[in-house]
Structures are given as structure tokens and as C-alpha cells.
Amino acid sequence: MRKVGIVGVGHTKFGRANGSFLEMFSSAAVEALDEAGIKTGPGHGVDQVLVATMGAGMLNRQSGVASALVDTLNLRPAMAETVENGPASGASAVKLAFMAIASGMCDVALVVGGEMMRVVTGWEATDFVATMLHPEAEYRYGLTLPAFAGMFTRLYMDKYGVTAKDLAMVAVKNHEHAMHNPVAHIQLVPDLYAITEDEDAGVINPYVAEPLRLYDVCPVSDGAAALVLCALDVADRFAKKPVRIAGIGQATDTHVIAEREVPTDLLAVRRAAEKAYRMAGLKPEDIDVAELHDAFSILEIAISEEVGFFPKGEGHLAVRRGDTKVGGRIPINTSGGLKAKGHPVGATGISQIVELVRQLRGEAGGRQVASAKNGLAVNFGGFGNNVVATILSREEE
Amino acid sequence: MRKVGIVGVGHTKFGRANGSFLEMFSSAAVEALDEAGIKTGPGHGVDQVLVATMGAGMLNRQSGVASALVDTLNLRPAMAETVENGPASGASAVKLAFMAIASGMCDVALVVGGEMMRVVTGWEATDFVATMLHPEAEYRYGLTLPAFAGMFTRLYMDKYGVTAKDLAMVAVKNHEHAMHNPVAHIQLVPDLYAITEDEDAGVINPYVAEPLRLYDVCPVSDGAAALVLCALDVADRFAKKPVRIAGIGQATDTHVIAEREVPTDLLAVRRAAEKAYRMAGLKPEDIDVAELHDAFSILEIAISEEVGFFPKGEGHLAVRRGDTKVGGRIPINTSGGLKAKGHPVGATGISQIVELVRQLRGEAGGRQVASAKNGLAVNFGGFGNNVVATILSREEE
Incomplete structure (x- = not known):
């Protein structure tokens, strides 16, 4: 199979977007194209553009975003599609771009993911995210992602002794x-005592979905990122030395969460990681830095176990030891993570992957992991x- | 590059769906899997599922449809994504599945496209479709697809002598x-005289976007199709002999239609077809049967010219001669076309492609094109x- 690498990254400031939906995508894309040294217009050499977004239609009433972006960036007649896989839309788009190049149909692909979510707030944002649940068995009964994360956390606490302070x-x-x-x-850095043990902890860090509190849950952000x-x-051909995509693994699990045999296991994480390691010819201990999907604090712990960094049920002990900090044994979410x-879901x-590229290039500044060679997302x-x-x-x- | 073929097709009755959104997709998928002889559950062998839909979020308030479908069909842990490219979502999903297999990352892929559009009617359906226009230069000013098609038709009539009767x-x-x-x-088959020249023609075939009338415009349908x-x-491994995907070409054009140099040219059609012919090593005269995107009657004529079946401006003369009927020189839209x-946009x-597979297998019944060897969509x-x-x-x- 043809080998594939990354020669440009771009990233908007996450938070509240300035400008339009399309301008946000363009901004991240232009940064990545500039890094690679690609000049848009005739002879640009970009064969395929993939856009990752979950909410373009529901939140921003736009379809065909990928075609609009190609034209805005002056990358015609590049092929273009939009890819959606809920909060994993971004990595899915990278995977499909990888396949496009590996197949020989393309040499160069631009992948841009983003979301403008702050057009909605409160329950509307929660409801938008909940559309990824099973429409007939979950969503229609009012189940939400924080609700599932709360239940999952409770099971994890009971089974493995994870505490609120660990989270x-x-x-x-x-x-x-x-x-x-x-x-x-x-x-900003919250004070551990103030958000857990202080008498005002319940005020500054209220429950969102008990036992999860505000500081266990990611914010609602606008933003875009590009590769x-x-x-x-x-x-x-390009200005930057490539970082190689060594392995990609993906797996699905039961869509209806209640159907999982062991509800504290994340089988799809385990299988996806196993496939990625196998493709890369690497083992968990070869990984130097990782970005793990901490939409809820418990997920960072559970995922760190499923990918083989720690035995099942012991991820929280690693957090206590400081293993997952920059400077620790296996730094996790050096970017700050989703938390x-x-x-911004599609981003x-x-x-x-932008963060891993920066780490592997040695461009991560104050959060740099020394001599990082292999990264896992x-x-x-x-x-x-x-x-x-x-x-x-x-x-x- | 690894060669790729189609070994199963499925198709729901287009019109109004019975059952849920997910059931509609499942129904088409099961038919295609059955044809191929794939038994779902452990050992199913399907590596990748791609779902094409434009409106799942906007019309049906669902995301992650591909994951839901994998689980419903018992195809875990297959990889799964949803693909959107407006009304070309379906072919885009086929292209990405082709690349996935050609890359060697997958052996077998299920592609299912569908739309449940009849949850909205009238202006709401038109507005949904209009979300694919440029958000800042077109959509916000109330432009719609029928409006563009009407303007395009008027230009075509003036330039090339196309008449309302040709349409x-x-x-x-x-x-x-x-x-x-x-x-x-x-x-049903409308009577040509009744819808064009009869005194009641304006009543039974009223203007939708002058000069386009009701019978120049496709209906709003629910439906799904699978490969x-x-x-x-x-x-x-499979029950059916494969039909080979010999060529795929794709091209983008200006997103803002007003920016096209020659507004009656469809450059993206021309370029996409040229690329597909080149990849297949074929010429327009090698094509025996074609499905061309006749969302509006003028588009069948214009596309038939851009793909090289007829000189530019002469497609309507071929219609007059009967060249594009079953039995004619190059039958177009033997399935009935979008018209x-x-x-159902994503389908x-x-x-x-389902229609072309049936034609090339000789399974098209009363609409069969004799000895069809190569088909173009x-x-x-x-x-x-x-x-x-x-x-x-x-x-x-």
C-alpha cells in the first residue's frame, strides 16, 4: 500500500468563531495549505477535499459545504465530499483521505473539519448532539450524551473505585x-480543592449529570482544523517534512448502548486501537504521546485502558501518579483535550491529529513531549x- | 490499482416510504446483501459501510446513520461513515468505497443511499434542496434549484433552439x-399533446419556474438504494458475477453559478466524464446505456451533450429523433430517470448504478437495452x- 503523510496543519482558535461558517473552514484550510507551500488556483495539485462536519445541516442549514469550500479556496476542479460520523467525523475524513491516496486515485488531499455550534445553547446543543443516539431506542426517550456518560461513570466508580477527585x-x-x-x-486552571472538596464546590462545579460535574464535561465550541x-x-513537492500516518483502525459497537454485554467496556476503542497498532507494527508501549477523546473526564480514563496504556480499571491510578501529564510516562491530551x-464536533x-503532528515535529512549545516519535489519537x-x-x-x- | 466490481444491488420502491428512516435503508441493504449471498452476523466479511444522505440531519434529525445501520444489519465491527455531496451524495459514496477497496484497506463494502424527503412538502422541500446553493451569494437571497433550472433552460432555448415540446x-x-x-x-405516461399544445396544457402542466413546467421537474420521493x-x-466469494467499475471521474465547478464564464456550459460534467472515460479506456461511442441526472428535463439534454453523446446544442435533436429511447442509438434513463x-436525493x-448493473446483467426486463456492455452514470x-x-x-x- 502506498505510504501517506501529513505536510501541513491548520487550526482556528477554538471558542466563538468570528465570521461565517465557510470563513471558519477556509481559515483553517489556508493555514494548512500555506504550511505545505501549496498555492491555490491553476496547478494547485490538490486532488481531493474532504470536509468533516456533523451539524452543517442541522445547525447552520448548509449542505454541499465541501463544494463551497473548494470554490472559496480556488481549488477547482478538485473532488470534494462531506463526511459525517458524529464526533468521530474528523478522523473518519482523515481515514477516507488516506484511502484515496493509498488507492493511487489521488496524490494530495485537503481535510478540513469544523463546527459552528454556538449558534445554539443549553438544551438545544445537548439535543443536537443527542441526534447521534439510536433514533428509536434512545433519542426519542430523551436520552442524552451527558446522561449516558453519567451512568457510565457511576458504573466505573462502583466497579473500579474511581473517585470524583480522580475525574x-x-x-x-x-x-x-x-x-x-x-x-x-x-x-484557566481550576483549583482541585475548590472544585471537589471546598464547601462551595457544588456551586462553582455543579452537577451536570450526576456524578459528572461541570468540570467533567467539555464545553460547546466553534472551531475548525485542517490537514x-x-x-x-x-x-x-512540499515545504514541510511529512509526518507519516502509520496506522488507522476503526470499529463499530452496538448502537443501542443498553445492548452491550459489559457496559463498562468500550469494545470499539479496543478493536480500533488493536487494528491501528497492527497496521503500524507498534505496541502501546511504543506510543509517546496521545490525544484521547475526553468529551467527559471518565472517557480519558477508560480509553487510556482500552488502548493498552494501563490495565483495565487502573487508568485512574495512572492519573493519580501523574503518568498522563506532560513529563509523565505517557502524556495524554497535551493539547488540552476536548475538555x-x-x-467543535467535526473538528x-x-x-x-494536528496536535500529534506538532508534537512529532517538536513544535509544541511549552507542552512539548521530549523526543516524541509515535503518537496515537x-x-x-x-x-x-x-x-x-x-x-x-x-x-x- | 486493485480492480473493483459490484456483486449485489438493492432498491426500495421509490415514492412514499413505509416504516422508519432506518428501516428504509435496511430494506435496500438487505436486498443487496442477499443478492451477493452475504450472511450478516459473525464472519460477514463486510469491511466498510458508507451511507449517502443529504437530509438525515435537516429532515429526519438523525446523525450517525451509518453506525446505526451497521448495528441494525448486524455488520459490526465494520467501519462506517455517512457521505454528503448534495444530490451527488450517492455516487460520491460509491467513489469513496471504490477507493477504500482499491487501496487494499478493505475487500468488501456496502454502500447505501437514501432520503426520506416527504416529511416536508412544497416550499419546505424546495428550501431543503436550496441549502446546497452558496450560503452567502445565493441561498440567502431566496434562490432555489428550480429557479436556476428555469434560467438555464431559457438561455438554452435562446441559444440552441430547444423548444418546450423538446423538454x-x-x-x-x-x-x-x-x-x-x-x-x-x-x-403513468403523460400525453405529449395534452401537456404541451392542448388548451388545458397550462392547467395539467402548470409552470413551476417558467419556462419549466410540472412535467419538466422531478418529484419529491422517499427511497433508498444499495450496492x-x-x-x-x-x-x-459471492453469489453474483461482478459488474466492473471501470472508471470514475469527478470535478467541481464554481459554487456561485453567476461566476461561470459560459452559463450554458456544464464544465464539471464535461471534466468528470473525460476523467471517467480516460480511466476506463473508453470513448463516448463505447457507451451502450446511460443514466443522466434529469432533475430537470433540460439537464438530460445538456448532460447528454457534455458527456460527448451529441455535439453541444444538439441534444434536443437526438430526443426528436428518438435516439435516447430504449431501442434508440444511446438509450438514456431507462430506469425512468429522476423524472x-x-x-430521493441521497439514493x-x-x-x-443499480439500473446500469441490471442492464449489464441483462436483468432489465421490458426496458432492457440489447447486449449492453458499458454503462455511464x-x-x-x-x-x-x-x-x-x-x-x-x-x-x-
Whole structure:
């Protein structure tokens, strides 16, 4: 199979977008194209554009966004599609672009993911996200993602002894990481005591879906992220040295969460990671830095176990030891994660890969993981019903 | 590049769906899987599922449809994504599945496209479709697809001498073809004189967007269509002999229609077809049967010229001669086309390919084109801003 790498990354400041939906996508794309040294217009050489978004239709009343973006960027007659896989839309688009290049049909692809979610607030945002649940068995009964995450957390606490403070430690760590990431939505570090044990903890960190509190849940963000992928055999056309996509794995699990045999297992994460490791010829211990889909704090812990960093039920112990901080054994969510960097749904899978590219290039500034060679991203769709794991490797000199 | 074929097709009766959104997709998928001889559940062998839909979010308030379908069909842990490219979503999904297999990442893919559009009617349906126009330059000013098609038709009439009767002849032909297609939405044949010259013509065939009348415009339909794709090197696993995907071409054009240099040219159609012919090693005269995206009657004429069947400006003369009927030189829209078979947006590109597979297998009954060997489908996104051309070829014995 033809080898594929990344030669350009772009990322808007997550938070509240300035400008239009299309301008937000364009902004991330232009940054990635500029990095790669691609000049748009005739002879641009971009064969395929893939846009990842979940809410373009529901939130922004737009379809055909990929075609609009191609024209806005002056990349005609590039092929273009929009890809949706709930919160894993971003990594799915990267996977499809990878396949397009690996097949030989394309040499160069631009992948842009984004969401303008802050056009809705409160229950409307929660309801939008809930459309990814099973329409007949879950959504129509008013189930939401925070509700599932709350139940999952309760089971995890009972089974493995995870505490509310462990969850808060994940959040504090990711907020600390985000302080070094200028594109993160939230740049403040909550005080662990104040949000867990202080008498006002219930006021400044109220329950969202008990036992999950405000600081266990990602914010609602606007934002976009972009990548330029190319076949390694044409990588010398570009301004940046490629970071290689060494492995991609994806797996689906039961869509109806109640049908899972062991409700604390995230089988799709396990299978996706196993496939990605196999393709890359790597093992969990070869990974130096990881971006794991912490839409809820419990997910970072559970995913860190399913991908093989820690034994099942012991991820929270690693958090207590500081293993997952920058400087620890396996730093997780150095970007600030969904928790602090933000989670514009369609952008997230691409944003994770942008962070890994920056780490593997040694461009991560105050959050840099020393000599990072291999990175793993896990992008989690639905409540774990469709998961994509991607492994990036620094190309040797 | 690895060769790819189609070993199963499925198609619901277009019109008004019985059952839920997901049941409609499942129904088409099960038919295609059955044809291929694939038993779902453990060992099913399906690596990738792609769902094409434009309106799942906007019309049916559902995201993650591909994941839901995988679970409903018992195809876990297959990879799954939803693909959107306006009315060309279907062919785009087929293209991406083709790439997935050609890359070697997958052996077998299920592609299902569908739309449940009849949940809205009248202006709401028109507005839904209009979301594919440019959000800032077109949609916000109230422009719609029928409006563009009306303006395009007027220019075509003035420049090339196309008459209202020529347009009606396209419609009558496609309605005649649909009489032999049991899955077509509309099964009646309008009388050419009655809808064009009779004193009541304006009543039974009123203007929709002058000069386009009711019979120049496709209906609003529910429906789904499905394909099973596989690498030809594993085709002997399946019950049906493969029809080969010989060529795929895609091109984008200006998203803002007013920016086209020659507004009667459909450059994306021309470029997509040229690419597909080149990949297939075929010429227009090698094509025996074609499904061309006749959302409006003028489009069948214009597309038939851009793909090289007739010189530019002479497509309507071919209609007058009967060249495009079953039995003519190059039968077009033997399925009934979008005009009479219906146009559930996400299904259309796949439905076109289902028809070509049936023709190339010799299974098209009363609408069979004798000894058809090569078929061309053109699936038209936006008002020609993103077009996919697909060529299928009968495998030689």
C-alpha cells in the first residue's frame, strides 16, 4: 500500500468563531495549505477535499459545504465530499483521505473539519448532539450524551473505585496543558480543592449529570482544523517534512448502548486501537504521546485502558501518579483535550491529529513531549459506537 | 490499482416510504446483501459501510446513520461513515468505497443511499434542496434549484433552439421507461399533446419556474438504494458475477453559478466524464446505456451533450429523433430517470448504478437495452458544482 503523510496543519482558535461558517473552514484550510507551500488556483495539485462536519445541516442549514469550500479556496476542479460520523467525523475524513491516496486515485488531499455550534445553547446543543443516539431506542426517550456518560461513570466508580477527585484531576491536568496551547478554547486552571472538596464546590462545579460535574464535561465550541495529506512518494513537492500516518483502525459497537454485554467496556476503542497498532507494527508501549477523546473526564480514563496504556480499571491510578501529564510516562491530551481545548464536533478528530503532528515535529512549545516519535489519537463517535484510532510516526532522517 | 466490481444491488420502491428512516435503508441493504449471498452476523466479511444522505440531519434529525445501520444489519465491527455531496451524495459514496477497496484497506463494502424527503412538502422541500446553493451569494437571497433550472433552460432555448415540446419529449420518454421499472415512483405516461399544445396544457402542466413546467421537474420521493462492492480478486466469494467499475471521474465547478464564464456550459460534467472515460479506456461511442441526472428535463439534454453523446446544442435533436429511447442509438434513463423513477436525493447516484448493473446483467426486463456492455452514470451535485461520472463494464466470460 502506498505510504501517506501529513505536510501541513491548520487550526482556528477554538471558542466563538468570528465570521461565517465557510470563513471558519477556509481559515483553517489556508493555514494548512500555506504550511505545505501549496498555492491555490491553476496547478494547485490538490486532488481531493474532504470536509468533516456533523451539524452543517442541522445547525447552520448548509449542505454541499465541501463544494463551497473548494470554490472559496480556488481549488477547482478538485473532488470534494462531506463526511459525517458524529464526533468521530474528523478522523473518519482523515481515514477516507488516506484511502484515496493509498488507492493511487489521488496524490494530495485537503481535510478540513469544523463546527459552528454556538449558534445554539443549553438544551438545544445537548439535543443536537443527542441526534447521534439510536433514533428509536434512545433519542426519542430523551436520552442524552451527558446522561449516558453519567451512568457510565457511576458504573466505573462502583466497579473500579474511581473517585470524583480522580475525574477532577483529569480536568485540571488538561486545563494545565491548554495553558500552553494558544488555540485552546479555555485558558484557566481550576483549583482541585475548590472544585471537589471546598464547601462551595457544588456551586462553582455543579452537577451536570450526576456524578459528572461541570468540570467533567467539555464545553460547546466553534472551531475548525485542517490537514494536508500526500503520498510520501510526492512529499518532496512540499515545504514541510511529512509526518507519516502509520496506522488507522476503526470499529463499530452496538448502537443501542443498553445492548452491550459489559457496559463498562468500550469494545470499539479496543478493536480500533488493536487494528491501528497492527497496521503500524507498534505496541502501546511504543506510543509517546496521545490525544484521547475526553468529551467527559471518565472517557480519558477508560480509553487510556482500552488502548493498552494501563490495565483495565487502573487508568485512574495512572492519573493519580501523574503518568498522563506532560513529563509523565505517557502524556495524554497535551493539547488540552476536548475538555479545555474545546470540542467543535467535526473538528475534533482533525484537531487531535494536528496536535500529534506538532508534537512529532517538536513544535509544541511549552507542552512539548521530549523526543516524541509515535503518537496515537482516538476519536470517539456516538457513545463509543464508532471509533477511529490513528497512529502517526515521525519519519526518520 | 486493485480492480473493483459490484456483486449485489438493492432498491426500495421509490415514492412514499413505509416504516422508519432506518428501516428504509435496511430494506435496500438487505436486498443487496442477499443478492451477493452475504450472511450478516459473525464472519460477514463486510469491511466498510458508507451511507449517502443529504437530509438525515435537516429532515429526519438523525446523525450517525451509518453506525446505526451497521448495528441494525448486524455488520459490526465494520467501519462506517455517512457521505454528503448534495444530490451527488450517492455516487460520491460509491467513489469513496471504490477507493477504500482499491487501496487494499478493505475487500468488501456496502454502500447505501437514501432520503426520506416527504416529511416536508412544497416550499419546505424546495428550501431543503436550496441549502446546497452558496450560503452567502445565493441561498440567502431566496434562490432555489428550480429557479436556476428555469434560467438555464431559457438561455438554452435562446441559444440552441430547444423548444418546450423538446423538454416534454424527454419527460414522456422517461415516463414510458418507468412503466417497465417496478420501483419507479410514478407510473403513468403523460400525453405529449395534452401537456404541451392542448388548451388545458397550462392547467395539467402548470409552470413551476417558467419556462419549466410540472412535467419538466422531478418529484419529491422517499427511497433508498444499495450496492455491494468488492475487490475482483475476492469476487468468487459471492453469489453474483461482478459488474466492473471501470472508471470514475469527478470535478467541481464554481459554487456561485453567476461566476461561470459560459452559463450554458456544464464544465464539471464535461471534466468528470473525460476523467471517467480516460480511466476506463473508453470513448463516448463505447457507451451502450446511460443514466443522466434529469432533475430537470433540460439537464438530460445538456448532460447528454457534455458527456460527448451529441455535439453541444444538439441534444434536443437526438430526443426528436428518438435516439435516447430504449431501442434508440444511446438509450438514456431507462430506469425512468429522476423524472419518473423519483429523486430521493441521497439514493439517486446509487439508484443510477443499480439500473446500469441490471442492464449489464441483462436483468432489465421490458426496458432492457440489447447486449449492453458499458454503462455511464452522471450524478449531478448542486447546480453542476460537483459532478461524479461512473462507468460500469460487463466482465467478459
